[in-house]
Amino acid sequence: MEVTASESQAAYDPNCYMCPGNLRASGDQNPAYRNVFAFDNDYPALLAATPPDKYSEGSLLVAKGEPGICRVLCFSPRHDLTLARMTVTDIQQVVEEWARQYEDLSAQPLINYVQIFENRGAMMGCSNPHPHCQIWATATIPDYPGVEQNSLSEYREKHGSCMLCDYQQTEHSLNQRIVCENNDFVALVPFWATWPFETLLLSKRHVADMVALNSRELAALADILKRLTVRYDNLFQTSFPYSMGFHQRPSDGPHPEWHFHAHFYPPLLRSASVRKFIVGYELLAAAQRDITAESAAARLRELAEVHYLDATS
Ligand SMILES: [Zn+2]
Numbered sequence: 001m002e003v004t005a006s007e008s009q010a011a012y013d014p015n016c017y018m019c020p021g022n023l024r025a026s027g028d029q030n031p032a033y034r035n036v037f038a039f040d041n042d043y044p045a046l047l048a049a050t051p052p053d054k055y056s057e058g059s060l061l062v063a064k065g066e067p068g069i070c071r072v073l074c075f076s077p078r079h080d081l082t083l084a085r086m087t088v089t090d091i092q093q094v095v096e097e098w099a100r101q102y103e104d105l106s107a108q109p110l111i112n113y114v115q116i117f118e119n120r121g122a123m124m125g126c127s128n129p130h131p132h133c134q135i136w137a138t139a140t141i142p143d144y145p146g147v148e149q150n151s152l153s154e155y156r157e158k159h160g161s162c163m164l165c166d167y168q169q170t171e172h173s174l175n176q177r178i179v180c181e182n183n184d185f186v187a188l189v190p191f192w193a194t195w196p197f198e199t200l201l202l203s204k205r206h207v208a209d210m211v212a213l214n215s216r217e218l219a220a221l222a223d224i225l226k227r228l229t230v231r232y233d234n235l236f237q238t239s240f241p242y243s244m245g246f247h248q249r250p251s252d253g254p255h256p257e258w259h260f261h262a263h264f265y266p267p268l269l270r271s272a273s274v275r276k277f278i279v280g281y282e283l284l285a286a287a288q289r290d291i292t293a294e295s296a297a298a299r300l301r302e303l304a305e306v307h308y309l310d311a312t313s
């Protein structure tokens with residue numbers, strides 16, 4: 001078994017800018033927080049004061065300033081944990097804070113879209129193992145949520161129903177790509193998955209954003225996140241790297257067509273160190289699958305929901 005960095009971390013790192021009580025680059029001192037802690041990113045990629053000025057060179061070169069806000073959310077005061085190693089109760093604190101952050105940022109007049117995402121593991125270029133996510137809130141709807149926005153709108157106009165509700169129903173009746181589920185959420189390997197163990201996490205009820213989730217659904221989201229991330233860690237007995245994030249209603253309108261969901265994009269293919277690279281044909285021509293979505297779902301489904309580091313045998 002390969003020993004990964006996060007398995008040998010200490011619970012507190014005096015040099016970590018996210019650990020409780022430590023100083024950050026801004027000179028601010030983190031409070032002695034006990035569950036979650038959010039702060040404005042000290043090196044933000046977006047600034048609220050950026051003028052939304054347009055630049056163009058004829059019709060060929062067009063650009064626009066993007067005002068926005070970047071925050072960091074620490075999931076736990078413990079430097080050495082990950083979602084997979086946290087309790088469902090503690091994950092629920094994170095889920096509730098995600099909803100609060102979405103509500104707070106989306107209410108700001110400047111903001112029309114809130115992207116919450118977690119980049120986990122050194123393989124994904126994550127520089128600090130402290131469990132955390134980033135929240136980037138922007139004035140415009142970014143490219144991929146924008147594409148989904150158009151698809152959801154067009155489908156609703158054409159069929160009078162929600163594309164992701166219909167898709168979920170199809171997956172349930174086929175029952176080939178579902179990994180795990182509870183009363184309120186389902187995790188599945190999507191039909192169109194490109195990454196070997198890519199998953200899509202869907203709310204069973206048609207809700208547009210996290211604020212619309214009731215308390216039972218917030219708890220169910222924590223439960224499914226724990227079960228899915230434990231399966232991921234168990235797959236190659238490693239602290240599984242991934243990029244994950246939530247797609248939800250842009251805040252420029254009510255958007256009844258939106259269906260709240262999360263994507264997990266993990267790079268690993270065959271072991272804790274053998275990953276997929278999107279290169280060659282896939283970079284130049286089209287995406288290819290290394291293993292089928294059905295076999296990936298079956299492998300994840302068969303794994304235990306007890307973390308391998310907690311297993312007694
Ligand atoms: Zn830390």
Ligand SMILES: [Zn+2]
Binds near residue numbers: 166
């Ligand atoms: Zn729906």
Ligand SMILES: [Zn+2]
Binds near residue numbers: 247261263
């Ligand atoms: Zn999406």
